[in-house]
Amino acid sequence: MxxxxxxxxxxxxxxxxxxxxxxxxxxxxxxxxxxxxxxxxxxxxxxxxxxxxxxxxxxxxxxxxxxxxxxxxxxxxxxxxxxxxxxxxxxxxxxxxxxxxxxxxxxxxxxxxxxxxxxxxxxxxxxxxxxxxxxxxxxxxxxxxxxxxxxxxxxxxxxxxxxxxxxxxxxxxxxxxxxxxxxxxxxxxxxxxxxxxxxxxxxxxxxxxxxxxxxxxxxxxxxxxxxxxxxxxxxxxxxxxxxxxxxxxxxxxxxxxxxxxxxxxxxxxxxxxxxxxxxxxxxxxxxxxxxxxxxxxxxxxxxxxxxHAINPVPVTExxxxxxxxxxxxxxxxxxxxxxxxxxxxPLLDTAPARALADRIVSGGTVFFDNAMKHLAAAGIDTNNPFEMLLAIRRLGGRRLETMCAAGTDDIPSDIAEEVAEMAQTHLLRIPGDDRQALAGLRPRVLTATTDVHEHGKLVLDEVLSSAGATLIDGGTSVEPQVLAATALAEQADAVALSTYNGVAMSDYNVLREHLGDRIPVLIGGRLNQVPDSSNTSLPVDVGDQLAASGALVCREIEEAVPALLAALKETR
Ligand code: B12
The missing domain is CATH 3.20.20.240 (Methylmalonyl-CoA mutase)
Structure with a gap:
């Protein structure tokens, strides 16, 4: 309630x-x-x-x-x-x-x-x-x-x-x-x-x-x-x-x-x-x-x-x-x-999409009615835009959906399916010996993102937990200094950070500064940054710089496992 x-x-x-x-x-x-x-x-x-x-x-x-x-x-x-x-x-x-x-x-x-x-x-x-x-x-x-x-x-x-x-x-x-x-x-x-x-x-x-x-x-x-x-x-x-x-x-x-x-x-x-x-x-x-x-x-x-205008996104996206x-x-x-x-x-049969559209409209209407009912019952003034905005923002997407989803006629979103498929693909690429070794060590890994991009973390969570790690959820859009404090408080064996916004180097530096030298940091996502001296305004990869500063750079999810095993060998 x-x-x-x-x-x-x-x-x-x-x-x-x-x-x-x-x-x-x-x-x-x-x-x-x-x-x-x-x-x-x-x-x-x-x-x-x-x-x-x-x-x-x-x-x-x-x-x-x-x-x-x-x-x-x-x-x-x-x-x-x-x-x-x-x-x-x-x-x-x-x-x-x-x-x-x-x-x-x-x-x-x-x-x-x-x-x-x-x-x-x-x-x-x-x-x-x-x-x-x-x-x-x-x-x-x-x-x-x-x-x-x-x-x-x-x-x-x-x-x-x-x-x-x-x-x-x-x-x-x-x-x-x-x-x-x-x-x-x-x-x-x-x-x-x-x-x-x-x-x-x-x-x-x-x-x-x-x-x-x-x-x-x-x-x-x-x-x-x-x-x-x-x-x-x-x-x-x-x-x-x-x-x-x-x-x-x-x-x-x-x-x-x-x-x-x-x-x-x-x-x-x-x-x-x-x-x-x-x-x-x-x-x-x-x-x-x-x-x-x-x-x-x-x-x-x-x-x-x-x-709606159509939006052709360039293939270098x-x-x-x-x-x-x-x-x-x-x-x-x-x-x-x-x-x-x-x-x-003339070749297009729109009947399946039209039938699905009807289900989306009825499910969406139930979601809306439920949201209005729950918010009003909690004492939120549903006619006050300030209260509506702030209450919905603070509730967050997951809680809102758990509370309000129609639930009678599930129409899975693509991303839920895609994350599961990606996790399966990456999991299969991890050698059996490595999985066994990791499961034996059961490291406590804090996973987090420093921006809104969450899919990398979701896939990583799925893969690491299936491979035997104990996860600590560091959250999304977390400031690096907050992340460091959580890692220290939770006595994490490693931090696994996913970052995409073109500030990989800066985020790592702040994290490392607050974390000290003991806890290894795995990092993946879009590891780039616009150089201060750039005249193209295009970001460039900073993977080598990150590695030189001590980060364990991972280009694929499965690389987390050997990286963790090597790091744990040193710290344990
Ligand atoms: C989905 C997406 C979004 C979604 C995110 C939804 C969500 N809740 O997660 C939305 C639409 C919200 C979004 C917003 C933005 N986005 Co965006 N987004 C993407 C997109 C399409 C996919 C990224 C993704 O999640 N991929 C799925 C993961 C699983 O795959 P992957 O990225 O290939 O990662 C692999 C590895 O890197 C590894 N990995 C990832 N993290 C980690 C961590 C560890 C520890 C390990 C081991 C491995 C690992 O796992 C994967 C498989 O091996 C990319 C473009 C693209 N097609 O890649 C742009 C992209 C990342 N976004 C970008 C930008 C700029 C933004 C915005 C700033 C745009 C804007 N102006 O609003 C905002 C971010 C604002 C903010 N406050 O943070 C840029 C980044 C530019 C750059 N750094 O050069 C990209 C590259 C698009 C572009 N070309 O401009 N975005």
């Missing part, structure tokens, strides 16, 4: 009406400016453009861009548009990959650890970027949901952006050393109110896969999350535009989710994200994954146009942030595939 004081123990929370009034007041000064895209198309907002294009049966294309260096990003803004236009391909919108440090207010950002994304200093930098070509600017990452939500929303509006996000990130993303949730909620709600008071409709983007849906075991729970977020949007007076797709690999489930979403929402969608989790191979192999998910998304838009030429290649590929797809449509 849910009790208010377990979730919102504070005797006094900030006054919601005051925050909303502040957001409305800010709208006097900060209003959407007609940028290059809006002027070029003669529309007042992107939602209007999307509705027109969808009604005319036109597909829209989304490209995700943003490198550390603002000049590189600005040149790319023009370059990608021009080089695609020269091949008769229209890029309708750019999703801007702001760096995670952009979630921290400008004045406090100085000492923050930087990831791999774009860093813009002030509103004029936002505007300079979006002026470079008539492509809709979508400020979808690290704006809403963070302490800097208000200043970044102001800057995005002034730069002509009428699609701003990312509400999904509010629920799950944490910034190292800046994770106070009341501050984040204050800023997010104020920014939402600022958006609500704009003279033209501004879409509030929410990427479900950035939020709880990434962790849900049942597909209908994802739709339940959409209904919950839409309820919060109604309370503030904004339209929430949902994006999804990273974790949707199965074609029938992918199409079914699209149809289910179309049934419950007529707000134009921002984009359908690429199925990035299927990018696990070489570039050529990844092209097959690109074709697989794009053909479903194109078919979905032809069957039921929702305004699993190596690092892609470069300009790779972005262009993926866009041209998508446009050509769409030409073919029209002729494939």
């Amino acid at each position: 849910l009790i208010r004081t377990d979730i919102l123990p504070e005797p006094d929370l900030p006054d919601t009406s005051h925050l909303i009034a502040r957001g409305h007041a800010l709208a006097q000064e900060w209003q959407v400016q007609p940028g290059a895209f809006l002027k070029h198309h003669g529309v007042t907002c992107e939602a209007e453009y999307k509705r027109d294009r969808a009604a005319a049966g036109k597909l829209m294309q989304h490209a995700q861009i943003g490198w550390r260096d603002p000049e590189k990003s600005r040149d790319a803004w023009a370059d990608i548009h021009e080089r695609c236009a020269a091949r008769n391909v229209t890029i309708d919108r750019y999703g801007i990959c702001l760096d995670w440090s952009m979630g921290i207010p400008r004045d406090d950002r100085g000492d923050a650890m930087r990831g791999t994304g774009l860093i813009l200093d002030g509103p004029e930098d936002f505007a300079r970027l979006t002026k470079a070509a008539p492509v809709a600017p979508h400020f979808g990452d690290f704006v809403l949901g963070f302490p800097a939500s208000v200043e970044n929303t102001c800057a995005a509006l002034m730069a002509g952006s009428t699609s701003i996000g990312n509400l999904g990130q509010y629920f799950t993303f944490r910034l190292q050393n800046h994770s106070d949730d009341v501050t984040c909620t204050n800023a997010t709600l104020t920014a939402l109110a600022l958006i609500a008071a704009q003279p033209v409709p501004v879409l509030v983007h929410s990427n479900l896969d950035d939020g709880f849906a990434a962790l849900f075991g049942d597909l209908s729970s994802g739709l339940g999350a959409v209904l919950l977020e839409r309820h919060i949007g109604t309370l503030v007076g904004v339209e929430i535009s949902h994006c999804w797709g990273h974790h949707f690999s199965d074609p029938v489930r992918r199409l079914a989710f699209h149809l289910a979403l179309a049934e419950i929402s007529d707000t134009p969608g921002t984009m359908i994200y690429g199925n990035t989790t299927s990018y696990r191979g070489s570039r050529a192999e990844n092209f097959a994954s690109l074709a697989s998910y794009l053909s479903i998304d194109i078919a979905g838009q032809l069957l039921t146009p929702t305004g 699993n190596e690092r942030i892609p470069d300009v030429t790779e972005v262009i290649e993926a866009q041209l590929f998508a446009a050509r595939l769409a030409d073919h797809e029209h002729r494939h449509m």
Whole structure:
């Protein structure tokens, strides 16, 4: 049973009406400016453009861009548009990959650890970027949901952006050393109110896969999350535009989710994200994954146009942030595939996806009703957007799903199946002798991530526990110094860290500094960092540097076992 004081123990929370009034007041000064895209198309907002294009049966294309260096990003803004236009391909919108440090207010950002994304200093930098070509600017990452939500929303509006996000990130993303949730909620709600008071409709983007849906075991729970977020949007007076797709690999489930979403929402969608989790191979192999998910998304838009742009993710996605030429290649590929797809449509039997969509909608509705009931029974004011946001964030995806999932008609999400399959594959690669040796030693291994990426840890947990280790859960998005303290308190034999955000070296150094020399550290994930001296803004591998500093670098899960055995030989 849910009790208010377990979730919102504070005797006094900030006054919601005051925050909303502040957001409305800010709208006097900060209003959407007609940028290059809006002027070029003669529309007042992107939602209007999307509705027109969808009604005319036109597909829209989304490209995700943003490198550390603002000049590189600005040149790319023009370059990608021009080089695609020269091949008769229209890029309708750019999703801007702001760096995670952009979630921290400008004045406090100085000492923050930087990831791999774009860093813009002030509103004029936002505007300079979006002026470079008539492509809709979508400020979808690290704006809403963070302490800097208000200043970044102001800057995005002034730069002509009428699609701003990312509400999904509010629920799950944490910034190292800046994770106070009341501050984040204050800023997010104020920014939402600022958006609500704009003279033209501004879409509030929410990427479900950035939020709880990434962790849900049942597909209908994802739709339940959409209904919950839409309820919060109604309370503030904004339209929430949902994006999804990273974790949707199965074609029938992918199409079914699209149809289910179309049934419950007529707000134009921002984009359908690429199925990035299927990018696990070489570039050529990844092209097959690109074709697989794009053909479903194109078919979905032809069957039921929702305004979502398709999002061809470059095939280098699993190596690092892609470069300009790779972005262009993926866009041209998508446009050509769409030409073919029209002729494939008569071959498509949509009945299984339609039947599944009905089950997703009914399961999602039960999830929503259960959530509202449980929250109200616990004493949460379900008509207060501040309380709803904070309560849902604090509950977390796993608890929310356990409490609210329909449970009668399980529709497994792809990721639950994929993690189990990956674990099995890696487990089979471990020699029997090594497994026996590890089981004999039964080491206590603390596993954790320092960012939101959790799949590596989930697979590792499964493999290590099956191979005989005792696991200590160090959590996700944990600060390295906190991790060190847990390892020492729990007397762990080893720490196994999974890290992806392009700060592998910095995270390891902080961890080692607080851990001392005794406990070995295994490290895996995306082990790279943008060098301070970089003129390409692309991250480079730091595996050798990590190894030279004493880390046990693992490129594959199974490497953890020999690494642990060797380390334990020395320490025991
Ligand atoms: C899934 C995913 C997400 C999901 C994560 C969901 C979740 N809850 O886990 C979502 C959508 C939320 C997400 C968000 C972001 N992501 Co992401 N994401 C990915 C993706 C697609 C897969 C990574 C993954 O989990 N793979 C599955 C694991 C099991 O396989 P693997 O990575 O190959 O790992 C192998 C080994 O490394 C080993 N391993 C991994 N860890 C460990 C640890 C140990 C100890 C051992 C022994 C082995 C080991 O195990 C695997 C098999 O052997 C990659 C791109 C890609 N296709 O790889 C981008 C990627 C990692 N993301 C990236 C980025 C930039 C982000 C964001 C910052 C984007 C943004 N602007 O919002 C945010 C992160 C924000 C934050 N606060 O942390 C970048 C990282 C860039 C870089 N470092 O160069 C990538 C590479 C995409 C890209 N090309 O830009 N992401």
